[in-house]
């Protein structure tokens with residue numbers, strides 16, 4: 346329990362920390378990796394470079410400080426982060442290391458403003474906040490392990506099939522090396538893969554949404570090739586496309602994440618994706634075909650053009666088997682070949698189109714794609730009166746609250 350005094354100090358200094366949040370978290374990561382380079386085996390170096398991880402951490406700490414006396418308000422946000430931590434193997438013993446470096450960074454950035462009393466109050470608050478994370482994560486580890494065929498941490502998988510979906514996207518089919526079945530998952534969830542890429546000093550972790558339905562003996566991920574081979578993301582995606590071959594091994598953590606289809610509901614659903622954001626939608630669509638083939642589904646997808654529009658054939662087959670599914674397709678730069686065929690709308694998904702075409706405000710909306718795309722979709726849906734709780738979205742990368750960022 347924190348004393349009233351500690352709570353007061355933390356709340357009253359939270360705005361100062363928020364103002365310097367990004368500076369503090371940037372210092373924090375610098376010091377953390379100087380003193381504990383082994384943690385670079387867990388963190389995503391691309392997110393560090395883009396500053397997105399720093400922003401996500403700073404936002405969370407500010408929110409935690411503001412709600413320090415009613416942390417239950419933050420539980421949904423904690424769960425989402427905890428899913429990510431669990432999928433990366435973050436453990437209780439890591440928390441004191443992070444806490445120590447966070448306090449050091451606060452001192453370094455705030456200088457004399459950060460009196461001993463303030464630092465002690467923040468130390469105590471960090472203890473309480475981290476215990477909430479540790480408890481939630483311990484439950485998640487136990488849940489992953491206790492599932493049929495489940496495991497904790499990472500397990501060796503083998504690439505059993507590699508399939509090029511188009512010029513940009515390749516699917517990898519992964520089966521456990523010990524030939525056991527794979528645990529079920531919720532359509533929309535992701536796995537973390539951990540790779541030892543030749544020439545890289547540290548292990549590399551990446552999350553990919555599963556693109557197949559639960560119930561198969563493999564997990565399928567579908568990876569977009571990034572154009573620039575020298576960026577961290579480019580290196581990983583090009584490695585997966587060009588160098589990883591059938592029979593190669595990689596480490597996989599059990600499916601995780603809170604973006605998934607609400608299976609209990611039979612309400613109409615809209616699956617809205619931009620580009621590679623289509624992957625969790627394919628899992629949902631495959632699942633719906635098996636379990637709820639008569640559910641009303643509207644699949645809205647935006648791609649640059651027909652050449653990079655993924656899963657065309659698979660979707661066509663699924664639509665022919667689903668009883669009440671419709672697709673609206675948008676190409677913002679159609680090719681001459683595309684223009685010879687119907688079946689797409691030229692341009693981006695505009696507010697006017699949403700107003701005219703989305704009439705059922707009680708439907709559930711699942712959105713995944715690039716950040717500006719998601720921001721535009723969420724904003725448009727809110728403007729036509731869709732309730733917040735019916736809008737579900739997934740980031741690729743550290744979560745940033747789209748409405749505040």
Ligand code: HEM
Pocket residue numbers: 384387388389390392393398401402405406425426429430433435436439440441443474475478742743744
């Ligand atoms: C991700 C907060 C402790 C390692 C994140 C994210 C947030 C966050 C907001 C972004 C979530 C997302 O990607 O959706 C916190 C808070 C902590 C804490 C508030 C303490 C109370 C730790 C600890 C570790 C850790 C102890 C382990 C050393 C990571 C990693 C990621 C992550 C590896 C994924 C980010 C990436 O690879 O870019 N954390 N975290 N975190 N956290 Fe934590």
